[in-house]
Structures are given as structure tokens and as C-alpha cells.
Amino acid sequence: MNGKRWKRSKTAVYNIGYHLxxxxxxxxxxxxxxxxxxxxxxxxxxxxxxxxxxxxxxxxPDHVHLFVKTTPTNSPHFITQQLKGYTSRVLRKEFPFLKSRLPSLWTRSYYCESVGHVSEETIRKYIEDQKGK
Structure with missing residues (x-):
């Protein structure tokens, strides 16, 4: 397990990606x-x-797409909240016209999908196959 696909911490090996x-x-x-x-x-x-x-x-012009990789301790909600909050504050300060056009820069909602190397079907089959071992 030493490929670029995985990252390591003291207690975990992981590959966590999100489409936001x-x-x-x-x-x-x-x-x-x-x-x-x-x-x-x-x-x-x-x-x-x-x-x-x-x-x-x-x-x-009207939306942002990100594919991010992160640690197991960062939730998608935390990541999105941090990125949206920080960028809104700085952009509205640096570009005052954004304040006059919008009450807040971003909508409260977002889209998130987990992205992985292994499909859901493969994981289901792997777990099911463990019964016979």
C-alpha cells in the first residue's frame, strides 16, 4: 500500500475524495x-x-466545481463551509460591487458526492464474499 493512490497518517491509510x-x-x-x-x-x-x-x-460564471482529496478528519460540510465562508468574506471586501448585487455571495446549499477508486458494487461484493472465509 505505498502507491500514490493512498495517503497515510499515524493511525490510518486512506484515499478520500469529494466532488463539490x-x-x-x-x-x-x-x-x-x-x-x-x-x-x-x-x-x-x-x-x-x-x-x-x-x-x-x-x-x-454561475457555479464552482472542485474535486478535492482530504484527510479522514475533514468532513465535506467542514471543507465547503470553510471555503465558502473565507472566499465570500474576502471577495466581498475586495470587490464591493458584489455587496450591492447580492445579500450574501453564496447560496446556503451545495452538492457533494464521494469519489473513490473502487465502486460501490465492488465493495458490496467484497463484504458479501467475506462470509465464506
């Missing part, structure tokens, strides 16, 4: 130009701070 998506309030198309550039910088900065690796990132 969220939108600006009212799905406004404000994530363009300098706002989009700055958002990418801020996301990378905050991700490093909370021990999250952003594997892929795409900032669209």
Missing part, C-alpha cells in the same frame, strides 16, 4: 474576470490551510 459544487446567490453570473481569478487563488490558499488538496477546479 456550489453557486452564487440567485445563480448570478458574477464569477468572471478578476473575481474568478481571485476566487481560484483564495480557494487554493484556504485549502492548503485546512489540509485539503484541490485536484481539479473549474470556476464557471
Amino acid at each position: 459544487v456550489w453557486c452564487p446567490k440567485y445563480r448570478r453570473r458574477v464569477l468572471v474576470g478578476k473575481v474568478a481569478e481571485r476566487l481560484k487563488e483564495l480557494l487554493l490558499q484556504k485549502a492548503r490551510e485546512i489540509e485539503v488538496e484541490i485536484v481539479e477546479m473549474e470556476v464557471m
Whole structure:
């Protein structure tokens, strides 16, 4: 188990990835130009701070897609909360027009899907096969 697929801590070996998506309030198309550039910088900065690796990132005018890898102690809710809260605060300070267009930068909701190397079907079969051993 020493491939790049897994990471290690003192007590665990893991490979945890999430696909996260969220939108600006009212799905406004404000994530363009300098706002989009700055958002990418801020996301990378905050991700490093909370021990999250952003594997892929795409900032669209009206939503953000991230594929992140993290430790077992970081929940998807914590990661999303940290990234949305930090970027909202900084972007609204640096780009005052965002305050006049939106009561808050992000919607309260987000999409999350766990992403793994092994399929659900494979795991179910593996567990079922353990009965015979």
C-alpha cells in the first residue's frame, strides 16, 4: 500500500475524495474576470490551510466545481463551509460591487458526492464474499 493512490497518517491509510459544487446567490453570473481569478487563488490558499488538496477546479460564471482529496478528519460540510465562508468574506471586501448585487455571495446549499477508486458494487461484493472465509 505505498502507491500514490493512498495517503497515510499515524493511525490510518486512506484515499478520500469529494466532488463539490456550489453557486452564487440567485445563480448570478458574477464569477468572471478578476473575481474568478481571485476566487481560484483564495480557494487554493484556504485549502492548503485546512489540509485539503484541490485536484481539479473549474470556476464557471454561475457555479464552482472542485474535486478535492482530504484527510479522514475533514468532513465535506467542514471543507465547503470553510471555503465558502473565507472566499465570500474576502471577495466581498475586495470587490464591493458584489455587496450591492447580492445579500450574501453564496447560496446556503451545495452538492457533494464521494469519489473513490473502487465502486460501490465492488465493495458490496467484497463484504458479501467475506462470509465464506
